[in-house]
Amino acid sequence: MKILVTGGAGFIGSNVVDAYIAAGHEVVVVDHAGCKTENVHPKAKLYLVDIRSAELEHVFAIERPDIVNHHAAQKSVPRSVEDPKLDADINILGLLNLLENSVRHDVQKVIFVSSGGALAGDAAVIPTPENIEPVMISPYAISKYVSEKYLYFYFVTHGIRYTSLRYANVxxxxxxxxxxxxxxxxxxxxxxxxxxxxxxxxxxxxxxxxRDYVYVEDVAHANVLALTGGDNQILNIGSGIxxxxxxxxxxxxxxxxxxxxxxxxxxxxxxxxxxxLDCRLAREVLGWEPRVDLxxxxxxxxxxxxxxxx
Ligand SMILES: NC(=O)c1ccc[n+]([C@@H]2O[C@H](COP(=O)([O-])OP(=O)(O)OC[C@H]3O[C@@H](n4cnc5c(N)ncnc54)[C@H](O)[C@@H]3O)[C@@H](O)[C@H]2O)c1
Missing domain, CATH: 3.90.25.10 (UDP-galactose 4-epimerase, domain 1)
Incomplete structure (x- = not known):
């Protein structure tokens, strides 16, 4: 498969790129100027493009990926509190730019990265499953939650399948x-x-x-399994400990x-x-389990x- 990974020069995204390449897939990375290019696997093709920009269209037109794996984000909770507009610009409008291009260029599936920790807050149920009413006390949590709603909209309207992986602390x-x-x-x-x-x-x-800490290689493995499983599901990815x-x-x-x-x-x-996080659904649906203990x-x-x- 050909997979476009956004944020593929970042901490988690670059580990996901490595896992995709090890599994024999072709990988295209989109990350923005100033990213850590040294993290990007030499077999991946790197485009220094902001996910919000019009240039993104060229990447889709040239590469025509089967799958989009979306790790690029404004990921700081305090920054989202200080500047909710910036958070929404990158995390919501950036996602919409990706989804619009996915519709135009026949992408089959989007794997999205959400946050179990940010959405669960101080949840009443511990370990916290996916179906709780999220307690959102930051624009970051709101943008992750709204993104999941957009994924559903693009599925019912345009048929693009999705999996949202809600990470614990990676x-x-x-x-x-x-x-x-x-x-x-x-x-x-x-x-x-x-x-x-x-x-x-x-x-x-x-x-x-x-906190619930999960090792990045286990998280990358969940992204490999989500290529072929977990369609139209929201799945917690944590240690459960x-x-x-x-x-x-x-x-x-x-x-x-x-x-x-x-x-x-x-x-x-x-x-x-x-x-x-309660991670039983990921085990059931993807056959995923963390393999590396703390x-x-x-x-x-x-x-x-x-x-x-x-
Ligand atoms: N680190 C965690 O414990 C954790 C937990 C839950 C969810 N997440 C999510 O996982 C994803 C990756 O997080 P990370 O910890 O690897 O962060 P990171 O900062 O290492 O990686 C993010 C990457 O996205 C890129 N990026 C940011 N804005 C961009 C833009 N506008 N256009 C193109 N590229 C852009 C950055 O350059 C960076 O390479 C994020 O979506 C984050 O919200 C992380």
Whole structure:
């Protein structure tokens, strides 16, 4: 199959590109100028094009992909709160540009990346399944949710099949320690630099909040399975395991064999207390299950960062 991957130079997208190429597919990457071209697999064809631009049409006309896999996004929750228009511009109008081109150029299916964590918020049901009424407290969550509604519209109106993969917290090689996106690269970078890390905790949850961490190679595998399965479904992709941030830190200390006590601070405004996804539907529909546990995933991530600087 020929697959167009947007955001294919980013952390998760580039790992998905590697998995598609390993599975024998032809891959075209669309990412914008200034992206990390070094992440892009040498066998993939790279177009430096913004997903919002009119130029995108040329890529579709030349390449005529069978499948679009959409990883490009404005992915920062705080940034979406500061600038909801920018978030909607990239995440909603960018998606619509892709979908319009998909209609014009006979794309069969769109694999979209949503966010289980952002949509579940502090959900009443834990682990949280796909069919909860989403609690959306950020424009980022709203844009991911609205995108899923557009996918449905393009399916019923134009027959383009879709799968929306709602990721938990993804970690692994090529993730960068920036913003709120990853406590794992932030902690690992601090440990390797022999610096103290801060644990933000509610007074009644001294070990910090809880999260569901899934290894990027497992996420990439879900994207491979979604090429042929999970049509017109929304599927959670996580470990299904709820872990305290402090426990993750201690596992990481053991893996890198550097031990530095955590500094404790009060919770940050809006921090979701507990977050873990119910991923049984992905197992049922795609036959997908995470294969790399946290210890092994941290070990592989550490191995990567011993060779590649942050
Ligand atoms: N990292 C996580 O834990 C997580 C969790 C849930 C969902 N997601 C989603 O997964 C996707 C990938 O996230 P990531 O963590 O790999 O982020 P990333 O920043 O590493 O990758 C995003 C890529 O998209 C590109 N991009 C951004 N705006 C673009 C535009 N207008 N035109 C073309 N390219 C553009 C960037 O250059 C980058 O290469 C996003 O949709 C994000 O919302 C990530």
């Amino acid at each position: 970690y692994g090689p090529r993730q960068v320690p920036e913003g709120e996106s990853g406590v794992i690269p932030i902690f690992m970078n601090n440990l390797l630099q022999r610096r103290e890390s801060t644990l933000f905790a509610y007074p009644d949850m001294p070990k910090g909040t809880t 709820e872990l305290y941030i402090e426990d993750i830190y201690h596992q990481m200390e053991d893996v890198v064999d550097i031990h530095i006590p955590l500094k404790h601070a009060s919770e940050r405004v809006g921090d979701v207390r507990r977050s873990v 210890k092994e995933g941290l070990r592989r991530t550490y191995e990567y960062y011993q060779v590649h600087a942050f």
